[in-house]
Amino acid sequence: MPKIKTKKAAAKRFKKTGTGKLVRAKAIKSHILTKKSTKRKRNLRKTTTTDATNVKSIKKLLPYI
Secondary structure, three states: OOOOOOOHHHHHHEEEOOOOOEEEEOOOOOOOOOOOOHHHHHHHOOEEEOOHHHHHHHHHHOOOO
8 A cells, every 4th residue: 555645735734632633723813903803813823623523534634643
């Protein structure tokens, strides 16, 4: 069996935690920041776990992570 290639776009966006969950950065933090409150922008800096409905498809993109 040949090795499966990792999708590099997904590898740059997702990391695996010690317990096996997938972590991602939050979206909507790149532009039009003037109308967003300081609290909202601060919370967008944090990472969050990936939703359970998407985990199966993301793990196919990242076979060795």
